[in-house]
Amino acid sequence: MSKAETAFKSGYASLIGRPNVGKSTLLNRLVAQKIAAMSAKPQTTRNKITGVVHLPGGQIVLVDTPGIHDSNTKLNRVMVKASFSTYNDVDLILFLIDASRGFSADDEYVLQTMQGVNTTKILILNKIDLVPKLELLGLMDKMNKRSLFEEIIPISALKKDGLDSLVSLILKYLPEGPQYFPETMITDCSEEFLIAEIIREKIINQTHFEVPYAVAVVVEQVEETKSGVLVIDATIYTEKDSQKKILIGEKGAMLKKVGSLARKEIEKRFAIKVYLNLFVKVKNRWRDNDRYIREFVYFHD
Ligand SMILES: Nc1nc2c(ncn2[C@@H]2O[C@H](COP(=O)(O)OP(=O)(O)OP(=O)(O)O)[C@@H](O)[C@H]2O)c(=O)[nH]1
Ligand SMILES: [Mg+2]
Known part of the structure:
Protein backbone atom coordinates (compact mmCIF):
# COMPACT_ATOMS: atom_id res chain seq x y z
CA MET A 1 0.00 0.00 0.00
CA SER A 2 1.16 3.52 -0.71
CA LYS A 3 1.80 6.02 2.04
CA ALA A 4 -1.26 8.07 1.05
CA GLU A 5 -3.51 5.09 1.69
CA THR A 6 -2.18 4.36 5.14
CA ALA A 7 -1.76 7.90 6.51
CA PHE A 8 -4.05 8.93 9.37
CA LYS A 9 -6.22 11.87 8.36
CA SER A 10 -7.83 14.36 10.69
CA GLY A 11 -9.28 17.82 10.84
CA TYR A 12 -12.14 20.14 11.64
CA ALA A 13 -15.34 20.47 9.63
CA SER A 14 -18.05 22.97 10.53
CA LEU A 15 -21.74 22.44 9.84
CA ILE A 16 -23.06 25.68 8.40
CA GLY A 17 -26.48 26.68 7.13
CA ARG A 18 -29.64 28.61 7.82
CA PRO A 19 -31.74 27.49 10.82
CA ASN A 20 -33.65 24.19 10.71
CA VAL A 21 -31.81 22.53 7.80
CA GLY A 22 -30.71 19.60 10.00
CA LYS A 23 -27.17 20.48 11.14
CA SER A 24 -27.60 19.18 14.68
CA THR A 25 -29.43 16.08 13.48
CA LEU A 26 -26.49 15.32 11.19
CA LEU A 27 -23.95 15.90 13.97
CA ASN A 28 -25.79 13.50 16.26
CA ARG A 29 -26.11 10.89 13.50
CA LEU A 30 -22.44 11.01 12.53
CA VAL A 31 -21.25 10.84 16.12
CA ALA A 32 -23.87 8.15 16.80
CA GLN A 33 -24.74 9.80 20.10
CA LYS A 34 -27.18 12.56 20.93
CA ILE A 35 -25.10 15.63 21.77
CA ALA A 36 -26.90 18.58 20.21
CA ALA A 37 -30.50 19.65 20.81
CA MET A 38 -32.79 19.15 17.81
CA SER A 39 -36.22 20.57 17.08
CA ALA A 40 -38.63 21.43 14.31
CA LYS A 41 -38.35 25.10 15.34
CA PRO A 42 -35.58 27.33 13.96
CA GLN A 43 -32.72 28.78 16.07
CA THR A 44 -32.42 25.77 18.33
CA THR A 45 -28.62 25.65 18.49
CA ARG A 46 -26.97 28.61 20.25
CA ASN A 47 -23.36 27.48 20.60
CA LYS A 48 -20.56 25.87 18.70
CA ILE A 49 -20.82 22.20 19.64
CA THR A 50 -18.03 19.75 18.92
CA GLY A 51 -18.68 16.12 18.00
CA VAL A 52 -15.87 13.71 17.17
CA VAL A 53 -16.21 10.93 14.61
CA HIS A 54 -13.62 8.20 15.23
CA LEU A 55 -12.71 6.16 12.16
CA PRO A 56 -10.11 3.46 11.53
CA GLY A 57 -8.16 5.76 9.20
CA GLY A 58 -8.90 9.14 10.66
CA GLN A 59 -10.77 11.49 12.92
CA ILE A 60 -13.37 14.06 11.91
CA VAL A 61 -13.97 16.85 14.39
CA LEU A 62 -17.39 18.24 13.53
CA VAL A 63 -18.45 21.66 14.76
CA ASP A 64 -22.21 22.21 14.87
CA THR A 65 -23.12 25.90 14.73
CA PRO A 66 -26.17 28.13 15.20
CA GLY A 67 -28.26 28.61 12.05
CA ILE A 68 -27.36 31.80 10.22
CA HIS A 69 -30.26 34.27 10.21
CA ASP A 70 -31.04 37.96 10.28
CA SER A 71 -30.51 39.01 13.87
CA ASN A 72 -32.89 40.97 16.06
CA THR A 73 -31.50 40.59 19.57
CA LYS A 74 -27.97 40.69 20.95
CA LEU A 75 -28.23 36.95 21.56
CA ASN A 76 -29.00 36.34 17.87
CA ARG A 77 -25.99 38.40 16.84
CA VAL A 78 -23.71 36.49 19.23
CA MET A 79 -25.06 33.19 17.87
CA VAL A 80 -24.46 34.10 14.25
CA LYS A 81 -21.00 35.44 15.08
CA ALA A 82 -20.14 32.06 16.57
CA SER A 83 -21.00 30.42 13.24
CA PHE A 84 -18.93 32.92 11.23
CA SER A 85 -15.98 32.42 13.57
CA THR A 86 -15.53 28.89 12.26
CA TYR A 87 -15.13 29.85 8.59
CA ASN A 88 -11.39 30.36 8.60
CA ASP A 89 -10.68 28.06 11.54
CA VAL A 90 -11.75 24.77 9.99
CA ASP A 91 -10.36 22.54 7.26
CA LEU A 92 -13.74 22.11 5.64
CA ILE A 93 -17.09 23.90 5.56
CA LEU A 94 -20.09 21.58 5.28
CA PHE A 95 -22.80 23.83 3.85
CA LEU A 96 -26.20 22.28 4.58
CA ILE A 97 -29.45 23.08 2.86
CA ASP A 98 -32.95 21.63 3.10
CA ALA A 99 -33.24 20.09 -0.38
CA SER A 100 -37.04 20.08 -0.18
CA ARG A 101 -36.90 23.88 -0.37
CA GLY A 102 -34.30 24.11 -3.12
CA PHE A 103 -31.46 26.64 -2.78
CA SER A 104 -33.53 29.35 -1.09
CA ALA A 105 -32.98 33.09 -0.62
CA ASP A 106 -31.90 32.32 2.96
CA ASP A 107 -29.28 29.89 1.63
CA GLU A 108 -28.06 32.61 -0.76
CA TYR A 109 -27.72 34.88 2.26
CA VAL A 110 -25.59 32.28 4.05
CA LEU A 111 -23.45 31.96 0.94
CA GLN A 112 -22.93 35.72 0.84
CA THR A 113 -21.49 35.64 4.35
CA MET A 114 -18.71 33.41 2.97
CA GLN A 115 -17.47 35.87 0.39
CA GLY A 116 -13.68 35.84 0.37
CA VAL A 117 -13.49 32.72 2.54
CA ASN A 118 -11.08 30.25 0.92
CA THR A 119 -11.91 27.21 3.05
CA THR A 120 -13.03 24.22 0.96
CA LYS A 121 -16.82 23.95 0.85
CA ILE A 122 -18.98 20.86 0.39
CA LEU A 123 -22.68 21.33 -0.30
CA ILE A 124 -24.88 18.86 1.54
CA LEU A 125 -28.43 18.52 0.25
CA ASN A 126 -30.25 17.22 3.32
CA LYS A 127 -33.80 15.91 3.75
CA ILE A 128 -33.80 14.07 0.41
CA ASP A 129 -36.41 11.75 1.91
CA LEU A 130 -38.82 14.63 1.22
CA VAL A 131 -37.77 15.23 -2.39
CA PRO A 132 -38.88 13.39 -5.57
CA LYS A 133 -35.84 11.96 -7.39
CA LEU A 134 -36.27 14.04 -10.53
CA GLU A 135 -36.52 17.26 -8.55
CA LEU A 136 -33.37 16.36 -6.64
CA LEU A 137 -31.44 15.70 -9.86
CA GLY A 138 -32.58 19.08 -11.15
CA LEU A 139 -31.35 20.81 -7.99
CA MET A 140 -27.99 19.01 -8.14
CA ASP A 141 -27.59 20.00 -11.76
CA LYS A 142 -28.45 23.63 -11.02
CA MET A 143 -25.96 23.81 -8.15
CA ASN A 144 -23.26 22.03 -10.15
CA LYS A 145 -23.51 24.65 -12.85
CA ARG A 146 -22.87 27.42 -10.34
CA SER A 147 -19.51 25.84 -9.43
CA LEU A 148 -19.52 27.22 -5.89
CA PHE A 149 -18.70 24.01 -4.08
CA GLU A 150 -15.93 21.46 -4.30
CA GLU A 151 -18.50 18.65 -4.01
CA ILE A 152 -22.27 18.24 -3.81
CA ILE A 153 -23.76 15.32 -1.93
CA PRO A 154 -27.39 14.34 -1.23
CA ILE A 155 -28.27 12.81 2.15
CA SER A 156 -31.03 12.30 4.64
CA ALA A 157 -29.73 12.79 8.17
CA LEU A 158 -33.05 11.66 9.59
CA LYS A 159 -33.23 8.42 7.57
CA LYS A 160 -29.44 7.86 7.75
CA ASP A 161 -29.24 7.82 3.98
CA GLY A 162 -25.91 8.63 2.29
CA LEU A 163 -24.01 9.10 5.55
CA ASP A 164 -21.25 6.56 4.75
CA SER A 165 -20.54 8.30 1.44
CA LEU A 166 -20.51 11.65 3.24
CA VAL A 167 -17.98 10.42 5.80
CA SER A 168 -15.69 9.10 3.02
CA LEU A 169 -16.01 12.41 1.19
CA ILE A 170 -15.14 14.47 4.28
CA LEU A 171 -12.15 12.26 4.98
CA LYS A 172 -10.95 12.72 1.40
CA TYR A 173 -10.66 16.47 1.96
CA LEU A 174 -8.99 16.35 5.38
CA PRO A 175 -5.21 16.60 5.65
CA GLU A 176 -2.88 14.08 7.23
CA GLY A 177 -2.96 14.86 10.89
CA PRO A 178 -2.87 13.70 14.50
CA GLN A 179 -5.59 12.18 16.64
CA TYR A 180 -6.94 15.37 18.24
CA PHE A 181 -9.20 13.58 20.71
CA PRO A 182 -8.82 10.25 22.55
CA GLU A 183 -11.11 7.50 21.28
CA THR A 184 -13.29 7.62 24.38
CA MET A 185 -14.13 11.28 23.81
CA ILE A 186 -16.94 12.30 21.47
CA THR A 187 -17.44 15.89 22.62
CA ASP A 188 -15.66 18.57 24.58
CA CYS A 189 -18.91 19.93 25.99
CA SER A 190 -19.20 19.82 29.77
N1 LIG B 1 -37.51 14.82 6.77
C1 LIG B 1 -36.32 15.12 7.29
N2 LIG B 1 -36.26 15.93 8.36
C2 LIG B 1 -35.02 16.19 8.86
C3 LIG B 1 -33.83 15.67 8.31
N3 LIG B 1 -32.79 16.15 9.04
C4 LIG B 1 -33.32 16.92 10.00
N4 LIG B 1 -34.66 16.97 9.91
C5 LIG B 1 -35.62 17.70 10.77
O1 LIG B 1 -35.41 19.09 10.62
C6 LIG B 1 -35.68 19.78 11.85
C7 LIG B 1 -34.50 20.64 12.22
O2 LIG B 1 -33.42 19.82 12.59
P1 LIG B 1 -32.17 20.39 13.42
O3 LIG B 1 -31.12 19.33 13.36
O4 LIG B 1 -32.59 20.88 14.76
O5 LIG B 1 -31.77 21.62 12.49
P2 LIG B 1 -30.57 22.70 12.69
O6 LIG B 1 -30.05 22.99 11.32
O7 LIG B 1 -29.59 22.21 13.68
O8 LIG B 1 -31.37 23.96 13.22
P3 LIG B 1 -30.82 25.23 14.12
O9 LIG B 1 -30.11 24.68 15.29
O10 LIG B 1 -32.07 25.93 14.49
O11 LIG B 1 -29.95 26.02 13.19
C8 LIG B 1 -36.00 18.68 12.88
O12 LIG B 1 -37.40 18.57 12.98
C9 LIG B 1 -35.40 17.43 12.25
O13 LIG B 1 -36.04 16.24 12.63
C10 LIG B 1 -33.95 14.81 7.17
O14 LIG B 1 -32.99 14.29 6.62
N5 LIG B 1 -35.21 14.58 6.72
MG1 LIG C 1 -29.02 22.98 15.47
Whole structure:
Protein backbone atom coordinates (compact mmCIF):
# COMPACT_ATOMS: atom_id res chain seq x y z
CA MET A 1 0.00 0.00 0.00
CA SER A 2 1.16 3.52 -0.71
CA LYS A 3 1.80 6.02 2.04
CA ALA A 4 -1.26 8.07 1.05
CA GLU A 5 -3.51 5.09 1.69
CA THR A 6 -2.18 4.36 5.14
CA ALA A 7 -1.76 7.90 6.51
CA PHE A 8 -4.05 8.93 9.37
CA LYS A 9 -6.22 11.87 8.36
CA SER A 10 -7.83 14.36 10.69
CA GLY A 11 -9.28 17.82 10.84
CA TYR A 12 -12.14 20.14 11.64
CA ALA A 13 -15.34 20.47 9.63
CA SER A 14 -18.05 22.97 10.53
CA LEU A 15 -21.74 22.44 9.84
CA ILE A 16 -23.06 25.68 8.40
CA GLY A 17 -26.48 26.68 7.13
CA ARG A 18 -29.64 28.61 7.82
CA PRO A 19 -31.74 27.49 10.82
CA ASN A 20 -33.65 24.19 10.71
CA VAL A 21 -31.81 22.53 7.80
CA GLY A 22 -30.71 19.60 10.00
CA LYS A 23 -27.17 20.48 11.14
CA SER A 24 -27.60 19.18 14.68
CA THR A 25 -29.43 16.08 13.48
CA LEU A 26 -26.49 15.32 11.19
CA LEU A 27 -23.95 15.90 13.97
CA ASN A 28 -25.79 13.50 16.26
CA ARG A 29 -26.11 10.89 13.50
CA LEU A 30 -22.44 11.01 12.53
CA VAL A 31 -21.25 10.84 16.12
CA ALA A 32 -23.87 8.15 16.80
CA GLN A 33 -24.74 9.80 20.10
CA LYS A 34 -27.18 12.56 20.93
CA ILE A 35 -25.10 15.63 21.77
CA ALA A 36 -26.90 18.58 20.21
CA ALA A 37 -30.50 19.65 20.81
CA MET A 38 -32.79 19.15 17.81
CA SER A 39 -36.22 20.57 17.08
CA ALA A 40 -38.63 21.43 14.31
CA LYS A 41 -38.35 25.10 15.34
CA PRO A 42 -35.58 27.33 13.96
CA GLN A 43 -32.72 28.78 16.07
CA THR A 44 -32.42 25.77 18.33
CA THR A 45 -28.62 25.65 18.49
CA ARG A 46 -26.97 28.61 20.25
CA ASN A 47 -23.36 27.48 20.60
CA LYS A 48 -20.56 25.87 18.70
CA ILE A 49 -20.82 22.20 19.64
CA THR A 50 -18.03 19.75 18.92
CA GLY A 51 -18.68 16.12 18.00
CA VAL A 52 -15.87 13.71 17.17
CA VAL A 53 -16.21 10.93 14.61
CA HIS A 54 -13.62 8.20 15.23
CA LEU A 55 -12.71 6.16 12.16
CA PRO A 56 -10.11 3.46 11.53
CA GLY A 57 -8.16 5.76 9.20
CA GLY A 58 -8.90 9.14 10.66
CA GLN A 59 -10.77 11.49 12.92
CA ILE A 60 -13.37 14.06 11.91
CA VAL A 61 -13.97 16.85 14.39
CA LEU A 62 -17.39 18.24 13.53
CA VAL A 63 -18.45 21.66 14.76
CA ASP A 64 -22.21 22.21 14.87
CA THR A 65 -23.12 25.90 14.73
CA PRO A 66 -26.17 28.13 15.20
CA GLY A 67 -28.26 28.61 12.05
CA ILE A 68 -27.36 31.80 10.22
CA HIS A 69 -30.26 34.27 10.21
CA ASP A 70 -31.04 37.96 10.28
CA SER A 71 -30.51 39.01 13.87
CA ASN A 72 -32.89 40.97 16.06
CA THR A 73 -31.50 40.59 19.57
CA LYS A 74 -27.97 40.69 20.95
CA LEU A 75 -28.23 36.95 21.56
CA ASN A 76 -29.00 36.34 17.87
CA ARG A 77 -25.99 38.40 16.84
CA VAL A 78 -23.71 36.49 19.23
CA MET A 79 -25.06 33.19 17.87
CA VAL A 80 -24.46 34.10 14.25
CA LYS A 81 -21.00 35.44 15.08
CA ALA A 82 -20.14 32.06 16.57
CA SER A 83 -21.00 30.42 13.24
CA PHE A 84 -18.93 32.92 11.23
CA SER A 85 -15.98 32.42 13.57
CA THR A 86 -15.53 28.89 12.26
CA TYR A 87 -15.13 29.85 8.59
CA ASN A 88 -11.39 30.36 8.60
CA ASP A 89 -10.68 28.06 11.54
CA VAL A 90 -11.75 24.77 9.99
CA ASP A 91 -10.36 22.54 7.26
CA LEU A 92 -13.74 22.11 5.64
CA ILE A 93 -17.09 23.90 5.56
CA LEU A 94 -20.09 21.58 5.28
CA PHE A 95 -22.80 23.83 3.85
CA LEU A 96 -26.20 22.28 4.58
CA ILE A 97 -29.45 23.08 2.86
CA ASP A 98 -32.95 21.63 3.10
CA ALA A 99 -33.24 20.09 -0.38
CA SER A 100 -37.04 20.08 -0.18
CA ARG A 101 -36.90 23.88 -0.37
CA GLY A 102 -34.30 24.11 -3.12
CA PHE A 103 -31.46 26.64 -2.78
CA SER A 104 -33.53 29.35 -1.09
CA ALA A 105 -32.98 33.09 -0.62
CA ASP A 106 -31.90 32.32 2.96
CA ASP A 107 -29.28 29.89 1.63
CA GLU A 108 -28.06 32.61 -0.76
CA TYR A 109 -27.72 34.88 2.26
CA VAL A 110 -25.59 32.28 4.05
CA LEU A 111 -23.45 31.96 0.94
CA GLN A 112 -22.93 35.72 0.84
CA THR A 113 -21.49 35.64 4.35
CA MET A 114 -18.71 33.41 2.97
CA GLN A 115 -17.47 35.87 0.39
CA GLY A 116 -13.68 35.84 0.37
CA VAL A 117 -13.49 32.72 2.54
CA ASN A 118 -11.08 30.25 0.92
CA THR A 119 -11.91 27.21 3.05
CA THR A 120 -13.03 24.22 0.96
CA LYS A 121 -16.82 23.95 0.85
CA ILE A 122 -18.98 20.86 0.39
CA LEU A 123 -22.68 21.33 -0.30
CA ILE A 124 -24.88 18.86 1.54
CA LEU A 125 -28.43 18.52 0.25
CA ASN A 126 -30.25 17.22 3.32
CA LYS A 127 -33.80 15.91 3.75
CA ILE A 128 -33.80 14.07 0.41
CA ASP A 129 -36.41 11.75 1.91
CA LEU A 130 -38.82 14.63 1.22
CA VAL A 131 -37.77 15.23 -2.39
CA PRO A 132 -38.88 13.39 -5.57
CA LYS A 133 -35.84 11.96 -7.39
CA LEU A 134 -36.27 14.04 -10.53
CA GLU A 135 -36.52 17.26 -8.55
CA LEU A 136 -33.37 16.36 -6.64
CA LEU A 137 -31.44 15.70 -9.86
CA GLY A 138 -32.58 19.08 -11.15
CA LEU A 139 -31.35 20.81 -7.99
CA MET A 140 -27.99 19.01 -8.14
CA ASP A 141 -27.59 20.00 -11.76
CA LYS A 142 -28.45 23.63 -11.02
CA MET A 143 -25.96 23.81 -8.15
CA ASN A 144 -23.26 22.03 -10.15
CA LYS A 145 -23.51 24.65 -12.85
CA ARG A 146 -22.87 27.42 -10.34
CA SER A 147 -19.51 25.84 -9.43
CA LEU A 148 -19.52 27.22 -5.89
CA PHE A 149 -18.70 24.01 -4.08
CA GLU A 150 -15.93 21.46 -4.30
CA GLU A 151 -18.50 18.65 -4.01
CA ILE A 152 -22.27 18.24 -3.81
CA ILE A 153 -23.76 15.32 -1.93
CA PRO A 154 -27.39 14.34 -1.23
CA ILE A 155 -28.27 12.81 2.15
CA SER A 156 -31.03 12.30 4.64
CA ALA A 157 -29.73 12.79 8.17
CA LEU A 158 -33.05 11.66 9.59
CA LYS A 159 -33.23 8.42 7.57
CA LYS A 160 -29.44 7.86 7.75
CA ASP A 161 -29.24 7.82 3.98
CA GLY A 162 -25.91 8.63 2.29
CA LEU A 163 -24.01 9.10 5.55
CA ASP A 164 -21.25 6.56 4.75
CA SER A 165 -20.54 8.30 1.44
CA LEU A 166 -20.51 11.65 3.24
CA VAL A 167 -17.98 10.42 5.80
CA SER A 168 -15.69 9.10 3.02
CA LEU A 169 -16.01 12.41 1.19
CA ILE A 170 -15.14 14.47 4.28
CA LEU A 171 -12.15 12.26 4.98
CA LYS A 172 -10.95 12.72 1.40
CA TYR A 173 -10.66 16.47 1.96
CA LEU A 174 -8.99 16.35 5.38
CA PRO A 175 -5.21 16.60 5.65
CA GLU A 176 -2.88 14.08 7.23
CA GLY A 177 -2.96 14.86 10.89
CA PRO A 178 -2.87 13.70 14.50
CA GLN A 179 -5.59 12.18 16.64
CA TYR A 180 -6.94 15.37 18.24
CA PHE A 181 -9.20 13.58 20.71
CA PRO A 182 -8.82 10.25 22.55
CA GLU A 183 -11.11 7.50 21.28
CA THR A 184 -13.29 7.62 24.38
CA MET A 185 -14.13 11.28 23.81
CA ILE A 186 -16.94 12.30 21.47
CA THR A 187 -17.44 15.89 22.62
CA ASP A 188 -15.66 18.57 24.58
CA CYS A 189 -18.91 19.93 25.99
CA SER A 190 -19.20 19.82 29.77
CA GLU A 191 -21.69 17.55 31.50
CA GLU A 192 -23.55 20.66 32.75
CA PHE A 193 -23.91 22.02 29.23
CA LEU A 194 -25.19 18.70 27.84
CA ILE A 195 -27.76 18.44 30.64
CA ALA A 196 -28.91 22.04 30.16
CA GLU A 197 -29.35 21.42 26.43
CA ILE A 198 -31.44 18.29 27.05
CA ILE A 199 -33.74 20.32 29.30
CA ARG A 200 -33.89 23.22 26.82
CA GLU A 201 -34.72 20.86 23.95
CA LYS A 202 -37.69 19.47 25.86
CA ILE A 203 -38.92 23.02 26.54
CA ILE A 204 -38.54 24.02 22.88
CA ASN A 205 -40.54 20.99 21.80
CA GLN A 206 -43.28 21.46 24.40
CA THR A 207 -43.87 25.21 24.07
CA HIS A 208 -44.91 27.62 21.32
CA PHE A 209 -44.72 31.15 19.93
CA GLU A 210 -42.00 33.22 21.58
CA VAL A 211 -41.46 30.96 24.60
CA PRO A 212 -38.81 28.61 23.10
CA TYR A 213 -36.70 31.58 22.03
CA ALA A 214 -36.94 33.42 25.35
CA VAL A 215 -35.78 30.43 27.40
CA ALA A 216 -32.31 29.70 28.75
CA VAL A 217 -31.35 26.83 31.04
CA VAL A 218 -28.54 26.96 33.57
CA VAL A 219 -27.48 23.86 35.49
CA GLU A 220 -26.59 25.16 38.93
CA GLN A 221 -25.46 21.96 40.60
CA VAL A 222 -24.84 18.32 39.81
CA GLU A 223 -24.14 16.01 42.71
CA GLU A 224 -23.98 12.24 43.00
CA THR A 225 -25.33 10.89 46.27
CA LYS A 226 -23.81 7.95 48.14
CA SER A 227 -26.67 5.78 46.91
CA GLY A 228 -25.77 6.58 43.29
CA VAL A 229 -28.42 9.12 42.36
CA LEU A 230 -27.48 12.18 40.33
CA VAL A 231 -29.17 15.21 41.89
CA ILE A 232 -29.42 18.09 39.44
CA ASP A 233 -30.59 21.65 40.18
CA ALA A 234 -31.35 23.68 37.09
CA THR A 235 -32.86 27.13 36.55
CA ILE A 236 -35.00 27.95 33.55
CA TYR A 237 -34.82 31.66 32.70
CA THR A 238 -37.56 33.46 30.78
CA GLU A 239 -38.08 37.11 29.90
CA LYS A 240 -41.63 37.68 31.13
CA ASP A 241 -44.01 36.64 33.90
CA SER A 242 -46.46 35.39 31.26
CA GLN A 243 -43.76 33.04 29.91
CA LYS A 244 -42.96 31.81 33.40
CA LYS A 245 -46.64 31.01 33.87
CA ILE A 246 -46.70 28.99 30.66
CA LEU A 247 -43.56 27.11 31.66
CA ILE A 248 -44.97 26.16 35.02
CA GLY A 249 -48.35 25.33 33.51
CA GLU A 250 -51.65 24.59 35.18
CA LYS A 251 -50.91 23.12 38.61
CA GLY A 252 -47.28 22.76 37.50
CA ALA A 253 -48.19 20.39 34.65
CA MET A 254 -45.78 21.84 32.06
CA LEU A 255 -42.80 21.85 34.40
CA LYS A 256 -43.60 18.30 35.41
CA LYS A 257 -43.81 17.17 31.79
CA VAL A 258 -40.56 18.89 30.77
CA GLY A 259 -38.84 17.58 33.91
CA SER A 260 -39.97 14.03 33.31
CA LEU A 261 -38.92 13.98 29.63
CA ALA A 262 -35.54 15.55 30.44
CA ARG A 263 -34.91 13.25 33.40
CA LYS A 264 -35.49 10.15 31.30
CA GLU A 265 -33.06 11.30 28.63
CA ILE A 266 -30.39 12.33 31.15
CA GLU A 267 -30.74 8.94 32.88
CA LYS A 268 -30.24 7.14 29.57
CA ARG A 269 -27.36 9.36 28.50
CA PHE A 270 -25.37 9.07 31.73
CA ALA A 271 -26.62 5.62 32.75
CA ILE A 272 -27.53 6.75 36.24
CA LYS A 273 -30.71 7.44 38.21
CA VAL A 274 -31.50 11.15 38.18
CA TYR A 275 -33.38 13.48 40.49
CA LEU A 276 -34.07 16.73 38.65
CA ASN A 277 -35.06 19.97 40.41
CA LEU A 278 -36.26 22.69 38.06
CA PHE A 279 -36.77 26.33 39.00
CA VAL A 280 -38.22 29.07 36.77
CA LYS A 281 -37.04 32.67 37.00
CA VAL A 282 -37.72 35.86 35.04
CA LYS A 283 -34.91 38.09 33.77
CA ASN A 284 -36.41 40.90 31.76
CA ARG A 285 -34.92 41.09 28.22
CA TRP A 286 -31.94 38.89 29.10
CA ARG A 287 -31.32 38.29 25.37
CA ASP A 288 -30.22 41.90 25.02
CA ASN A 289 -27.95 41.89 28.05
CA ASP A 290 -24.29 40.91 27.53
CA ARG A 291 -23.82 39.70 31.09
CA TYR A 292 -26.85 37.45 31.04
CA ILE A 293 -26.01 36.12 27.60
CA ARG A 294 -22.58 35.10 28.90
CA GLU A 295 -24.04 33.60 32.06
CA PHE A 296 -26.97 31.78 30.49
CA VAL A 297 -25.66 30.70 27.12
CA TYR A 298 -21.88 30.50 27.35
CA PHE A 299 -21.60 29.42 30.94
CA HIS A 300 -19.94 26.15 29.94
CA ASP A 301 -16.92 27.83 28.36
N1 LIG B 1 -37.51 14.82 6.77
C1 LIG B 1 -36.32 15.12 7.29
N2 LIG B 1 -36.26 15.93 8.36
C2 LIG B 1 -35.02 16.19 8.86
C3 LIG B 1 -33.83 15.67 8.31
N3 LIG B 1 -32.79 16.15 9.04
C4 LIG B 1 -33.32 16.92 10.00
N4 LIG B 1 -34.66 16.97 9.91
C5 LIG B 1 -35.62 17.70 10.77
O1 LIG B 1 -35.41 19.09 10.62
C6 LIG B 1 -35.68 19.78 11.85
C7 LIG B 1 -34.50 20.64 12.22
O2 LIG B 1 -33.42 19.82 12.59
P1 LIG B 1 -32.17 20.39 13.42
O3 LIG B 1 -31.12 19.33 13.36
O4 LIG B 1 -32.59 20.88 14.76
O5 LIG B 1 -31.77 21.62 12.49
P2 LIG B 1 -30.57 22.70 12.69
O6 LIG B 1 -30.05 22.99 11.32
O7 LIG B 1 -29.59 22.21 13.68
O8 LIG B 1 -31.37 23.96 13.22
P3 LIG B 1 -30.82 25.23 14.12
O9 LIG B 1 -30.11 24.68 15.29
O10 LIG B 1 -32.07 25.93 14.49
O11 LIG B 1 -29.95 26.02 13.19
C8 LIG B 1 -36.00 18.68 12.88
O12 LIG B 1 -37.40 18.57 12.98
C9 LIG B 1 -35.40 17.43 12.25
O13 LIG B 1 -36.04 16.24 12.63
C10 LIG B 1 -33.95 14.81 7.17
O14 LIG B 1 -32.99 14.29 6.62
N5 LIG B 1 -35.21 14.58 6.72
MG1 LIG C 1 -29.02 22.98 15.47
